[in-house]
């Protein structure tokens with residue numbers, strides 16, 4: 001039996017999470033899995049992510065390798081996956097989510113940072129929510145992998161950076177975290193902490209095999225979150241946070257999905273934040289309804305304000 005070829009970005013974060021999924025598949029199905037590193041546009045370009053125009057810069061090259069048959073399946077960070085379906089590609093499984101929260105990395109907690117402290121992030125969602133929490137901070141746009149960003153704090157160029165807690169765990173850098181944000185203060189990106197397995201839509205046996213690592217509550221949660229993003233016609237670089245939880249149902253009770261979502265103006269002064277809930281089977285509808293309510297409250301206007309003002 002030949003090994004399944006798993007296409008992955010080459011960063012430590014990506015290979016760690018891909019290896020984890022591959023090992024789990026091997027354990028559950030007996031199939032060997034071999035990692036195939038792929039360089040994506042997002043790994044090469046030095047342009048600011050929010051300005052790279054369009055979503056999927058970490059994803060397209062991997063999808064090309066699926067279509068050409070050079071790899072059998074791919075593992076992506078779900079939050080990097082565009083909401084629009086890709087021709088000929090199937091989302092075969094959503095792997096159980098890690099901690100979805102954002103983390104502040106540096107020597108001091110947010111409340112202890114001095115006035116005007118320099119905090120690095122390239123994400124309009126994080127910028128807007130940081131400004132809402134601490135309007136005095138100097139937000140510095142940065143990009144590069146997590147290690148590069150952490151080094152800017154170690155070098156004293158920045159006082160802190162905000163990164164996904166899940167990613168820090170995967171690269172063995174939880175030590176850098178001084179504070180993990182409560183989603184009540186900072187809503188994570190839709191899909192943050194979850195992984196997506198994709199393969200070609202004509203590989204029916206493979207789709208069935210990959211489904212063994214699908215985690216239904218995570219799939220329902222991220223479906224609701226990503227539907228908000230899709231309805232708002234926003235991408236991974238939009239100032240949109242969305243976070244859903246699915247309660248483990250006691251035998252007699254109905255399971256329930258709870259979704260919170262926000263759209264924030266980049267200046268942090270204005271923010272629309274709403275929540276809703278319902279049965280996990282209605283995840284998409286719950287997301288759609290919440291997005292409609294956000295739009296009714298002016299979300300589209302706030303989303304227009306994408307760029308980070310230098311100051």
Ligand SMILES: NCc1[nH]cc(CCC(=O)O)c1CC(=O)O
Pocket residue numbers: 077078079080146162163164165166167191192193194195
């Ligand atoms: N866009 C980069 C990216 N894609 C996924 C993660 C973190 C891991 C995850 O959310 O699964 C990160 C880095 C970050 O936001 O700190």
